[in-house]
Amino acid sequence: xxxxxxxxxxxxxxxxxxxxxxxxxxxxxxxxxxxxxxxxxxxxxxxxxxxxxxxxxxxxxxxxxxxxxxxxxxxxxxxxxxxxxxxxxxxxxxxxxxxxxxxxxxxxxxxxxxxxxxxxxxxxxxxxxxxxxxxxxxxxxxxxxxxxxxxxxxxxxxxxxxxxxxxxxxxxxxxxxxxxxxxxxxxxxxxxxxxxxxxxxxxxxxxxxxxxxxxxxxxxxxxxxxxxxxxxxxxxxxxxxxxxxxxxxxxxxxxxxxxxxxxxxxxxxxxxxxxxxxxxxxxxxxxxxxxxxxx
Amino acid sequence: xxxxxxxxxxxxxxxxxxxxxxxxxxxxxxxxxxxxxxxxxxxxxxxxxxxxxxxxxxxxxxxxxxxxxxxxxxxxxxxxxxxxxxxxxxxxxxxxxxxxxxxxxxxxxxxxxxxxxxxxxxxxxxxxxxxxxxxxxxxxxxxxxxxxxxxxxxxxxxxxxxxxxxxxxxxxxxxxxxxxxxxxxxxxxxxxxxxxxxxxxxxxxxxxxxxxxxxxxxxxxxxxxxxxxxxxxxxxxxxxxxxxxxxxxxxxxxxxxxxxxxxxxxxxxxxxxxxxxxxxxxxxxxxxxxxxxxxxxxxxxxxxxxxxxxxxxxxxxxxxxxxxxxxxxxxxxxxxxxxxxxxxxxxxxxxxxxxxxxxxxxx
Ligand SMILES: Nc1ncnc2c1ncn2[C@@H]1O[C@H](COP(=O)(O)OP(=O)(O)OP(=O)(O)O)[C@@H](O)[C@H]1O
Ligand SMILES: [Mg+2]
Numbered sequence: 308x309x310x311x312x313x314x315x316x317x318x319x320x321x322x323x324x325x326x327x328x329x330x331x332x333x334x335x336x337x338x339x340x341x342x343x344x345x346x347x348x349x350x351x352x353x354x355x356x357x358x359x360x361x362x363x364x365x366x367x368x369x370x371x372x373x374x375x376x377x378x379x380x381x382x383x384x385x386x387x388x389x390x391x392x393x394x395x396x397x398x399x400x401x402x403x404x405x406x407x408x409x410x411x412x413x414x415x416x417x418x419x420x421x422x423x424x425x426x427x428x429x430x431x432x433x434x435x436x437x438x439x440x441x442x443x444x445x446x447x448x449x450x451x452x453x454x455x456x457x458x459x460x461x462x463x464x465x466x467x468x469x470x471x472x473x474x475x476x477x478x479x480x481x482x483x484x485x486x487x488x489x490x491x492x493x494x495x496x497x498x499x500x501x502x503x504x505x506x507x508x509x510x511x512x513x514x515x516x517x518x519x520x521x522x523x524x525x526x527x528x529x530x531x532x533x534x535x536x537x538x539x540x541x542x543x544x545x546x547x548x549x550x551x552x553x554x555x556x557x558x559x560x561x562x563x564x565x566x567x568x569x570x571x572x573x574x575x576x577x578x579x580x581x582x583x584x585x586x587x588x589x590x591x592x593x594x595x596x597x598x599x600x601x602x
Numbered sequence: 603x604x605x606x607x608x609x610x611x612x613x614x615x616x617x618x619x620x621x622x623x624x625x626x627x628x629x630x631x632x633x634x635x636x637x638x639x640x641x642x643x644x645x646x647x648x649x650x651x652x653x654x655x656x657x658x659x660x661x662x663x664x665x666x667x668x669x670x671x672x673x674x675x676x677x678x679x680x681x682x683x684x685x686x687x688x689x690x691x692x693x694x695x696x697x698x699x700x701x702x703x704x705x706x707x708x709x710x711x712x713x714x715x716x717x718x719x720x721x722x723x724x725x726x727x728x729x730x731x732x733x734x735x736x737x738x739x740x741x742x743x744x745x746x747x748x749x750x751x752x753x754x755x756x757x758x759x760x761x762x763x764x765x766x767x768x769x770x771x772x773x774x775x776x777x778x779x780x781x782x783x784x785x786x787x788x789x790x791x792x793x794x795x796x797x798x799x800x801x802x803x804x805x806x807x808x809x810x811x812x813x814x815x816x817x818x819x820x821x822x823x824x825x826x827x828x829x830x831x832x833x834x835x836x837x838x839x840x841x842x843x844x845x846x847x848x849x850x851x852x853x854x855x856x857x858x859x860x861x862x863x864x865x866x867x868x869x870x871x872x873x874x875x876x877x878x879x880x881x882x883x884x885x886x887x888x889x890x891x892x893x894x895x896x897x898x899x900x901x902x903x904x905x906x907x908x909x910x911x912x913x914x915x916x917x918x919x920x921x922x923x924x925x926x927x928x929x930x931x932x933x934x935x936x937x938x939x940x941x942x943x944x945x946x947x948x949x950x951x952x953x954x955x956x957x958x959x960x961x962x963x964x965x
Contacts, residue, residue: 493687493689495674498654498674
């Protein structure tokens with residue numbers, strides 16, 4: 308009796324130890340992999356709030372000086388830098404503009420490619436991948452020419468359109484996969500239950516491809532937010548510059564660099580994508596495809 | 603609610619003739635079962651009636667209206683999909699309420715109807731769950747509830763009970779049949795379980811390889827199979843089908859299977875002779891029409907007991923005759939052992955003869 312009880316108690320304890328060990332290994336590996344990134348961000352943060360950092364990232368001499376750009380114009384050497392908020396707004400407009408256009412077009416095109424009988428569909432899909440292998444930079448001059456003809460040069464819209472246009476094919480390809488995963492029967496069922504094709508699309512299919520929408524939206528937002536070369540080429544008015552160009556300005560203008568200011572700005576630059584990611588993730592992820600036989 | 607008429611209905615997928623020239627009339631309020639082996643085109647036919655597939659050829663009528671080109675949403679059919687096809691992102695309640703919401707019914711009426719049908723399908727305790735939190739049988743009943751709730755003109759059910767356990771299935775069969783008669787809704791019920799088809803349907807359409815084989819009442823299907831396929835498909839244990847020749851012999855008619863000869867009544871022989879295209883026939887007799895006797899008589903088949911299959915209420919005796927097996931059905935308790943020599947006495951009134959060339963029944 309005593310013996311069996313002992314075994315009974317001990318067995319789960321071994322189980323626990325194993326589980327904890329397993330978790331420890333898992334977390335260890337993940338930590339080791341992310342450590343360099345974490346250290347870099349830590350350094351960035353410490354740098355942005357101290358006058359000087361010691362041995363890598365130990366701060367000394369706290370200062371809010373680096374973040375002074377948030378509440379007033381910054382004089383940088385001889386130049387008065389443009390205020391940060393309009394610049395941030397420019398970046399946001401570009402990022403959200405790209406996201407909006409890219410997601411809505413990719414959603415429709417992806418659905419069509421997945422569900423409708425499109426001629427040359429397979430060749431088309433392969434072509435998308437092949438074209439994606441060419442760097443967008445090779446099209447810079449041609450795009451400039453086109454935008455110029457359209458009278459869009461030196462507007463935010465020029466960057467939005469060019470970026471979205473280049474990203475849409477891949478986004479379409481990605482989201483088509485999500486549509487493919489929605490069983491035909493579910494759509495057919497919606498039609499039989501009284502939906503029009505459009506109703507079936509937004510009442511039944513769209514909720515099921517939310518994770519795809521999230522993925523495309525995140526990629527699109529990041530692409531727009533990080534866009535540099537098109538902005539630099541198509542925009543001449545410093546008031547229309549996005550943050551990415553603004554930051555280059557902090558490095559390039561003078562012989563010396565204000566690291567504290569640069570670090571703070573860089574950190575500031577990385578916050579919106581994080582916020583966007585968290586929001587999108589919460590709202591869209593985790594939609595199960597069950598309720599089907601064999602799924 | 604409506605009559606359904608399929609007129610030369612065909613659906614080809616490239617080379618595959620999934621459904622080929624299907625002609626069928628279903629009366630208002632009738633319960634018709636589509637019965638056939640896997641891949642014979644049952645689901646394809648239902649999807650054409652529902653409006654999901656566009657027929658390659660042919661027309662579909664509800665009453666006198668040609669609905670061939672009408673959108674699915676305007677046909678008002680209820681369908682239970684073979685795969686259930688529940689909406690994964692909606693709770694059970696919302697799954698069932700979905701067709702009613704689309705019809706823009708008032709909220710309290712939706713609520714009443716959903717709860718009523720859920721109770722009937724014994725899923726009223728599951729309304730708050732998502733489909734992924736249900737067992738296969740429960741999901742299937744949600745699919746049934748969703749199809750039943752909308753007061754459809756036509757109810758299409760694609761193997762709606764396939765995933766239930768035996769007990770629940772028998773219960774549901776009875777429930778569905780009763781409900782169907784109460785609602786008087788024209789119903790097409792797909793199954794490959796012949797017992798289900800025989801016990802529920804007013805008429806059964808037997809299909810094979812996209813073609814309609816026979817369309818008649820369960821009794822007629824059993825007693826007068828129109829061709830070899832139906833004869834072999836309907837009935838369990840299946841009908842014995844044996845290659846033979848038919849000829850006239852000293853004024854009478856003879857079925858000659860080599861290892862045995864059966865003499866037909868002159869009247870029956872005449873009919874066979876007049877309907878036959880050649881001499882080759884398939885001779886058919888159901889196991890329950892074969893009596894086991896212990897001595898040779900006129901019109902008996904000689905063989906040895908090969909194996910016994912007790913089924914509780916009945917006993918199937920497999921009798922080896924030359925190089926083929928004949929099944930006979932008898933009551934348990936007979937004293938038979940493998941290796942025993944027996945004679946099978948055929949009830950000649952109940953035999954079937956098929957023309958081997960055409961496959962069609964001649965009597
Ligand atoms: N979308 C399709 N494309 C090509 N062939 C198809 C398609 N749908 C069905 N078929 C073919 O048509 C034939 C009939 O299929 P169907 O699904 O109607 O069979 P079924 O009678 O419902 O079979 P089961 O009892 O297995 O469900 C099959 O040979 C099948 O392979
Ligand atoms: Mg099927």
